Amino acid sequence: MTRREPQRPGWLVPTPGEIRAVRFPLALQGYDPDHVDVTFSALADAYEELYVAAGPAAIARAQERLEQRRLEVTEPPATVRSTSAGDGASTAEIS
Secondary structure, three states: OOOOOOOOOOOOOOOHHHHHHOOOOOOOOOOOHHHHHHHHHHHHHHHHHHHHHHHHHHHHHHHHHHHHHHHHHHOOOOOEEEEEOOOOOEEEEEO
């Protein structure tokens, strides 16, 4: 059995239905699928209550914040360059 590398889901703020639809690949050793299903079902039920209570505007704001965090994590780090002045002093530039 070939192991598939795990990947983050494509959603930022999942709907309860997306949580319920999560499936894991089978493995020779691992968690009991029934236990995983029961746990995700309970999580989706609790999340659905919060999702409905928050309303569309709060969900949109959460998606924006999460997208910003995702961009901050995936953007390449700034490049630091050391430069020497004619007087022997050196400075660092961030670009």
